[in-house]
Amino acid sequence: MLNQNTLPRSKSLEEVNASVDTTHQKSFWRKLFAFMGPAYLVSVGYMDPGNWATDIAGGSQFGYKLIWVLLMSNLMALLLQSLSARLGVVRGKDLAQASRESYPKIINIPLYILAEIAIAACDLAEVLGMAIGLQLLFGWPLIWGVSLTVLDTFLLLFLINQGMRKMEAFILVLVSIIGGAFVLEMLFAKPAFSDIASGLIPSIPNNTALYIAIGIIGATVMPHNLYLHSSLVQTRKFERSIDGIRKAIKFNFIDSAIALNLALFVNAAILILAATAFHKNGMFAVAEIKDAHKFLAPLLGTKWAPILFAVALIAAGQSSTLTGTLAGQIVMEGYLNLRIQPWLRRMITRLLAVGPALFVIIYFGEEYTSKLLVLSQVILSMQLGFAVIPLIHFVSNRNGMGEFVIGTWIKIGAWLAATVIILLNIKLVFEEISGWLATASHPTVIWLTAVPLAVAALFLLLYITFQPLVVNALRPHTVAPHHRAVEYQPLAKPIYSRIAITLDFSEVDKHVINNALAIGNQAAEYVLIHIVETAGALVWGEDIEDFETSSDQKNLDRYAKDLREKGYRIKVELGYGNPKKCIPKIVKNFDAELLVMGSHGHRLMKDLILGTTIDSVRHSVKIPVLVV
Template sequence: MKVQDHAASLSEVHQSVDTTVQHKSGFRKILAFFGPAYLVSVGYMDPGNWATDLAGGSKYGYTLIWVLLMSNLMALLLQSLSARLGIVRGRDLAQANRETYPAPVNFLLYILAEIAIAATDLAEVLGMAIGIQLLTGLPLMWGVSLTVLDTFLLLLLQRYGIRKMEAFIIALVAIVGTSFLIQLLLAKPDLPEVAKGFIPSLPDDTALYIAIGIIGATVMPHNLYLHSALVQTRKIQKTDAGIKQALKINFWDTAIALNLAFFVNAAILILAASVFFTAGHTEIADLHEAHRMLEPLLGSKLAPILFAVALIAAGQSSTVTGTLAGQIVMEGYLRLRINPWLRRLITRLVAIIPALLVIWIAGEEKIGELLVFSQVLLSLQLGFAIIPLIHFVSDKHTMGNFTIKPIVKVAAWLISTVLVYLNVRMVWSEAGSFISQNQLWWVDVLIYLVGFAFIALLVITVIYPFISRYRQKGSARMHATKVTLGSLEAPVYKKIALALDFSQNDEKVIANALAQGRPDTEYVLIHVVESASARYFGKEANDFETQKDQEQLDTYLRLLAGRGVKAKGVLGYKHRAKSIVRIVQQEEADLLVLGGHGHTGLKDWLYGETVNYVRHYVHIPVLVIQ
């Protein structure tokens, strides 16, 4: 774990894809930009959206397709604003919030963002578990428990870089899209009736409620944090022309990716309309029921299998992007970094525990209600992501020539108002129905207090940037008018520590350490004894390995003394990384030189991450020799 002053968003992959390289064809240059929006798009087709699409299609046929199109256009505008923030200012949404709002407001915004991510992950857990159950017959309790294993998948993907992760997500999206395309071909929808569905109409109040649910489930708050960070994985030319090109290509990337998400959501609704609505089954909203009805109504065993496979793929793709969003939120608001696998494990456990409790206490039939509850939690957070985003991209002080145009600003505020109203209405409706059934007065009071606090925070989020004299720090793309590098005097290291593992790599470590020193520099040779008894008893062990390590250390010291190098040796015990840190601090070394083990993936768990740990806990320069 590390508290940082400021770091680039998703620093492990920041600017890792170079778009400034001259390609022979313009297509390859465009392709270098493409990718971030596809990671974002999976949030628009995750399992949380399926219930509302199924409900709309089964009850009203093709009538509500226009709602999907409208919500997709809203999402396109908001995601393009998120990408603009990341490209122009070099900040993600969480970082920009931290630089603008006071600390108490930021803390509340952070808590709400974490709740939204946990709610998103809950929907993904349930979706994957239901998909596994539908495909294999495994009890839902076991399916939910198995979803913890995707922590290892994310760890593996992050080791291979952002482009491999994007390729993996695109492959999963392709599986979802292909599955529904085949199901649509089997269902043979009435195309003229599908076309009529793009004409706006709301048959009754229930249709309005379902429409609100579709919009609320489609526009995901964590995606706005995610997109503003993912676009920064591309290294671009920090000129007006380079930024303008990046904005243009990223808009097309977003448009293509979100249209694919629209196709998936529309396919679910059209499938429900052509299979369930036309057969008179107008109350289908449960994933289990939809899966069960597909085979008898379509007369094909392939359709329910494809439905389950698509559900698993949608859940798995969403879970990767949800973890990235969690990392962005934690680092941006708190400037706190923890290992990605630990972050993923915590997020997944927060989602799994309530799901297991509901299944254990209330039974599997209550899972549908838990899925709806996760979407209500998402609705609470939406306004707190959209409103600051509009403020930031409208600020000419930090966006310069790339501030949004007045007509875009009006459209953004209109969309924000509509979405906040619809989501507040949905939450109010859910809270009202709960209060009417609840018998405990103090629970009702608590709900009202939370509601008032929610509205107060929303008002502060809207008004504060208008009335505050505080101005955000300058854009990351804008350079200071006067730049000085100082005298650039070379540092003088009086005492250099070397961490040795008594392997063939020691020669490189010693050579590099000597290159950093001067004739009067003192060197401290460190080796950590790793025998079982030494790990337990420490220096009191004095076992055979300890004796041999001391002999090896003395040999090194003798050879260095023969070259006129002043050096001393220190053995450490027990925890390797902690021992190195302790000895370096005791010896008051000015520089630490150590070898990188080169482990990746699961080997870091087996052998430890010495370099990572050490560099976080010593306050001197660290030179790592690979």
């Protein structure tokens, strides 16, 4: 199921990967502090504006009776987030990267599309939530607030360039603002603690309560957080020994437990506030954020209650949009192995959320934004299983996880949580589509669009659930051990003595190198070539100093070190700008007798944008060219 080797691969969130060193901390508390941070970025997804609507609806309609649902959702989230962190720590891959390596392309493409749609849906709720908060606090039109959220992209770029710890500190400040605001709200509301305790007893009063409970679970256990957490834990540099990995898993679990319990407090506070302020006063129909804000002051008797509510909503929207955009980058790089400029990745993710919000506000009016929030949660629910099920398969696979594979009881708990989440969300989707069919003026449109998509999603869900089990049962196979060295099988005598090899740091490189070494053998001299194609490299050439250039140089050096240790004579050359011009120049300067290149899959639009490098290079050199 896994295909690993020692050749360099693109790392998850490469600009901050292993940027926080924990190896110098000796005491328990210092080491714990060094590991703490990733879970706080994850926790903001559990207190985003999408959660507020379900918590307010649950509290206003059913009082404290659904608090147990929040507690159950939090336990599920803690279990799944701990599995996500384990995957990132042990295998050094995020969930998207592991999926790309484990499933065929025909499955990975729809998984990627669904992940992007889910992240856009999440981001949509967060954008609208922040815009509503700005409107409630300052009276701004929603369209202003939505447009302003585009600037979050540049805020994220600034923060991540300042280092992971500063970004985590910024998010922690926002989380503290949310938590502090609701501590004060609780003081204003003065809830009865005996009533709160009664809400811990499981009960579902009616079908409406079940629907809201499903919404609470769907809004709490969100798929993009699983991608995010498996990547963020890799920002910590720790000793890659058995003991070091075990300690990293333990500290990340503690981090998750603290952060997610803080998120539980915020969600419970919102529900309790709605129960105390609205349900006890006979206001059972308060389900929208704007209505909740409007009624807080007269019911609680203080003007500060709605102000704190709006401030917390803005902080929740701001923090959630930052982490949602990071998740978009992780998914794009993990599934597609696509290297584009960070600011462009983040702008694309943000525009996918801002576009629908602006469209609805302009063409339908602000009153339709609540319906858009509901739709975003339904879309989010549909995608949840496509992240949870692969995660459980990956951490249950002994060949990939070694001795850190999850135990039987954890596996049972994970599958039980996944089953509950998926069945409840299937019911939610079914109910929502049934509602559309009952109220739509043209139900045929629903039958031709939403229904086939839901059926296709169900079949995809069944495939990723049972495919690994069927394959393991029917076709025994030997999986490469973790960190297996690449095996080269060269011919007995070299044919060429000077060979140039072009690399792009993808899976193709292994085959390119194998072919080159088979032809040349250890008596030959090789030059490894990679071209930096960024805009800065095109303008500044070898004078460019940026992260991608230094990263590419380190990757080349890793290739060279690996091959030199096997006895090969290796040089490295980093070119800058247009590969069609740089590669022939380096080949001629090296006086190469053979050039080996990989067919790296540039097709259609990529050929139009980047050009057909192989054809141009082949016609520019006077030596044989082997295309692998």
